[in-house]
Amino acid sequence: MNPCNRWLTFAGRVLLSLIFIISGLGKVAAPDATIGYISSVGAPFPEVAYAIALLVELGLGLALLLGFKAKFAAAGIAIFTLAAAFMFHTDFSNQIQLVMFMKNFTIIGGLLLIVAHGAGGFSLDNRK
Numbered sequence: 799m800n801p802c803n804r805w806l807t808f809a810g811r812v813l814l815s816l817i818f819i820i821s822g823l824g825k826v827a828a829p830d831a832t833i834g835y836i837s838s839v840g841a842p843f844p845e846v847a848y849a850i851a852l853l854v855e856l857g858l859g860l861a862l863l864l865g866f867k868a869k870f871a872a873a874g875i876a877i878f879t880l881a882a883a884f885m886f887h888t889d890f891s892n893q894i895q896l897v898m899f900m901k902n903f904t905i906i907g908g909l910l911l912i913v914a915h916g917a918g919g920f921s922l923d924n925r926k
Contacts, residue, residue: 799919807918808865814908815863818875822855839886854878862912865921872912879906 799807825832829848836844836851854875861871883902889895917923 799924804919808920810908811862811865811868811912811917811921814872814905814912815859817905818855818859819863822852822859825851825855841885850878865917865923868917868921868923869913872909876906876909876913879909 825848832851833844833848836847841847855878858871858874858878861867862875879902883899887895887899887902890899912918
């Protein structure tokens, strides 16, 4: 991999992972509010959903950041993001919710590139 591609794939992986890591840290800081929000959309077992969100956003988010088992991490985050889009962002009469829905699909697109091509540069998966 040439140096430019190494840096670009690293930057892309960092940028994709940050939204999940930061969101996960927010959930850790406000568990009751997060569980309440999950409950407000009628999701079953909000405490379990909260735990899954933490696992995905922090655990898989950090794995993606480090490029550790990046294909697995990206696939898991993509599935989570798809579920979140349909669970939380389907009020298409609200333009913000429509934008959030499309944002989720855009993120899924980036994650699928990692599933297809791997972690890229500066990753634990590709250490030499």
